[in-house]
Amino acid sequence: MSMTGSIKESADDRLFTILNYIILFIFTITILYPLVYIVSASFSSSTAVISGKVWLYPVEPTLAGYEAVFKHRLIMSSFLNSVFYTVVGTTINVLFTLIAAYPLSRKDFMPRNSIMALFVFTMMFSGGLIPSYLVVKELGMIDTRWSLIIPGALAVMNMIIARTYFQTTIPDELLEAAQMDGCSDFTFVRKIVLPLSGPIIAVISLFYAVGHWNQYFNALLYVKHQELYPIQLVLRDILVQNEVDASMITDVADQAARDGLRELLKFSLIVVSTLPVLIIYPFIQRHFVKGMMIGSLKG
Numbered sequence: 001m002s003m004t005g006s007i008k009e010s011a012d013d014r015l016f017t018i019l020n021y022i023i024l025f026i027f028t029i030t031i032l033y034p035l036v037y038i039v040s041a042s043f044s045s046s047t048a049v050i051s052g053k054v055w056l057y058p059v060e061p062t063l064a065g066y067e068a069v070f071k072h073r074l075i076m077s078s079f080l081n082s083v084f085y086t087v088v089g090t091t092i093n094v095l096f097t098l099i100a101a102y103p104l105s106r107k108d109f110m111p112r113n114s115i116m117a118l119f120v121f122t123m124m125f126s127g128g129l130i131p132s133y134l135v136v137k138e139l140g141m142i143d144t145r146w147s148l149i150i151p152g153a154l155a156v157m158n159m160i161i162a163r164t165y166f167q168t169t170i171p172d173e174l175l176e177a178a179q180m181d182g183c184s185d186f187t188f189v190r191k192i193v194l195p196l197s198g199p200i201i202a203v204i205s206l207f208y209a210v211g212h213w214n215q216y217f218n219a220l221l222y223v224k225h226q227e228l229y230p231i232q233l234v235l236r237d238i239l240v241q242n243e244v245d246a247s248m249i250t251d252v253a254d255q256a257a258r259d260g261l262r263e264l265l266k267f268s269l270i271v272v273s274t275l276p277v278l279i280i281y282p283f284i285q286r287h288f289v290k291g292m293m294i295g296s297l298k299g
Contacts, residue, residue: 037054046065050263065267068265074229077229078229085215093208105166106175148223155207162197170196238266
């Protein structure tokens with residue numbers, strides 16, 4: 001009997017496939033439309049946005065919103081601050097995570113279970129907001145850049161993912177062979193472990209970077225001077241508190257123009273603040289699925 005013939009799809013299978021496509025299409029539209037609307041509104045005139053004429057495409061296209069973004073007195077400084085927090089913070093996060101995860105993945109590291117229990121304990125129980133603030137204050141980090149980096153230098157969940165990745169990807173036989181050749185632990189990590197850990201490093205780097213880029217609550221607690229604000233805190237002030245006045249935006253003649261420009265500024269700033277993450281993600285997407293799936297296996 002020939003096995004080359006195709007298997008005929010039943011009516012129930014076709015119905016199931018059609019329903020899947022319909023549900024996925026609706027889900028995709030639900031996700032994409034708000035993004036399309038925000039981008040279209042950012043390029044539309046303030047009159048069109050306020051009157052509700054913008055639905056899918058830009059109406060009366062203009063760059064006034066983006067001009068207002070770069071005229072805002074805090075935008076450029078807050079954008080550069082967010083870049084600093086993201087780059088420096090992610091570097092410290094990844095370094096601390098790898099330093100903690102690799103020893104805990106080694107079977108010959110005797111106290112690893114006890115130390116792991118301490119890490120897990122911090123996931124279950126926390127001192128709370130006030131003790132955390134007092135710790136930051138006593139360390140002298142209030143109103144400094146380090147207050148947004150050091151308190152969250154290590155995420156236990158990311159450390160567990162990296163530890164599991166090391167356990168499932170770096171075989172014990174590879175370590176034994178390296179030790180027989182006279183390789184030290186530091187050389188083994190530098191020349192063998194790190195080159196093989198590209199996927200998991202990409203995954204935890206993305207997690208940490210997005211967290212730093214989107215943070216505003218810690219800045220709201222620990223930062224007082226506007227010169228240290230991250231861009232998300234400025235975005236919050238504009239979206240939630242509508243803190244846009246004549247001193248923040250130049251060349252605005254009257255209150256009506258400021259109100260219209262405020263609406264454009266909201267949408268334009270959302271696009272500007274989201275764009276860096278959208279640009280970075282495609283470069284690490286190929287590592288993301290592999291690192292996440294391997295690192296999430298129970299170890």
